[in-house]
Amino acid sequence: MSAKQIRIADVIKHFESWCPQSIAYDWDNVGLQVGTLDGEVTGVMTTLDVTEAVVDEAIRSNTNLIIAHHPLLFAPPRKLDTDTPKGRIIQKLLKHDVTVYAAHTNLDLIEGGVNDMLADALELNQKRVFLPEGKQTYKKLIVFVPKTHEQEVKDALHAGGAGNIGNYEKVSFVSGGSGYFQPNADAQPFIGQAGEIEKVDEVRMEVLVPSENVNQAVTAMVKAHPYEEVAYDIYPVEQTGKVYGLGRIGKLPVPMTLQELAELVKERYDVQHVRFIGDASATVETVAVLGGSGRDYINQALQQADVYITGDLTFHETQDAMEAGLNLIDPGHYAEKIMKQKVADYLQAEFLEVPIFTSQVNTDPFRGI
Ligand SMILES: [Zn+2]
Missing domain, CATH: 3.40.1390.30 (NIF3 (NGG1p interacting factor 3)-like)
Structure with missing residues (x-):
């Protein structure tokens, strides 16, 4: 895959599969700060802080995604005065189509x-x-899929963040059986006809989903599933995963x-x-x-x-x-600047062809002698 085909949203999605926004404290302001996630990524730069010098560095290096630890926007601004340092930074980011994304307490x-x-x-x-x-909690998601669409639905579930257990990804269990249904007169069935009982070769697909990924996994699964009404169940499970803190x-x-x-x-x-x-x-x-x-x-x-x-x-x-x-x-x-290299390494391992840098600007306001 060439770098041209990778979107900012793809980079963020991969980042969030490790560092979901949902883990951040309620008082925090993480995620997209300025710009858009929609568009091809030209380069990624990691930084502890977003200062004007950091933005200049991103523009110089043709980078359109800055991933920062400290949020650029924290308290909601009442106005965007471009004569203030923060206003100037935002103006420059928008003018040069540079997106800023923050991972703060979730990354902590x-x-x-x-x-x-x-x-x-x-x-x-x-x-x-x-x-x-707290501890990572999970749900069990079970969906019934016609055999013909097993792979599509499985791929969608995994892309939606389902099926990760510890160091294992794309974990699922699939068993075969028969599904029965009778569409009513208003249905527009993928298979079968109104008023007649249909029997279909189906699989029962089971995946464990981190609780925070349930909504996106279900959305992705329903989109990939051929049926008008998708039969699925979500069960609470007792076991917990990693401790975070x-x-x-x-x-x-x-x-x-x-x-x-x-x-x-x-x-x-x-x-x-x-x-x-x-x-x-x-x-x-x-x-x-x-x-x-x-x-x-x-x-x-x-x-x-x-x-x-x-x-x-x-x-x-x-x-x-x-x-x-x-x-x-x-x-x-x-x-905390230690995060620059580690986040860059994590992303580079997935997106080999995207230029990924660490900001070289020293954003420590303190100087010693
Ligand atoms: Zn900090």
């Missing part, structure tokens, strides 16, 4: 998201979610001093500065890490970890944490 919460990226960069073992929010906690491959860990964090997160709080020579092994601003969870970290790595710490709460005996490392909020 999901397995493999920002928090896993930060934990994995430190090679944490026995890793688990630091602040569990903020932060990760785990053990370092080898215990080290707080000072050594601070140096490791600086190197692995590729940040210019880290601040740390605690006894530099203290030995630490169990690490809690939370990307962005994690200062609200200091107490939970104190109960579970030797050291807590998070950004945006402030003077007084840090002092309180220190008094309580918690070691802290603050690599800055900008450590």
Whole structure:
């Protein structure tokens, strides 16, 4: 397939099969921010933030899709004043047909998201979610399909996000049988005639669907199904899947001093500065890490970890944490830029011919000397 045939919506659909919008917090604003999903993708650029310099970089590199972690639009604007920095950014995006899409708390919460990226960069073992929010839930979808349309309907279900179990995709169970129906006088049946009982070779197709994908899977399935009235059932199932939540906690491959860990964090997160709080020579092994601003969870970290790595710490709460005996490392909020490469790699693996870049603009507002 050539890159010309890939639409922005295709890239987003693949991204959302990993990072659905439905997982984001209600207060968040994720998904499409500016522009359209309808059109061919010329290139994708991943970034932590959408600044004017980032937009200029996208335009220069002929990229029409920016995928950002931090939403460009958060509070609803009351006007679009193009004399303000944000207004100018939006004007430039629209003028150059550049679409902005954001994956914020959904990318923080999901397995493999920002928090896993930060934990994995430190090679944490026995890793688990630091602040569990919930578990993936599923529904069982069963549909009866004429044998002739088995493959079409199966493909549609998978494209609609059904049939993923753990590391396995396109999982289904199909058994054969006979379907019976009698169309009434108003029906426009695909097979059979009004008033006569029809017997058709059908298959019973069963798939497990993540709850958030049920609507899109049913819509895709009904569209691909030849019958006027599609017979399907949706059952609740008891089993749950992956735990999602903020932060990760785990053990370092080898215990080290707080000072050594601070140096490791600086190197692995590729940040210019880290601040740390605690006894530099203290030995630490169990690490809690939370990307962005994690200062609200200091107490939970104190109960579970030797050291807590998070950004945006402030003077007084840090002092309180220190008094309580918690070691802290603050690599800055900008450590979340780790998502740029990981999201780009994820998309590139699927869309080999689409140019996919990471923004090279340093959007950290802080500079050190
Ligand atoms: Zn953030």
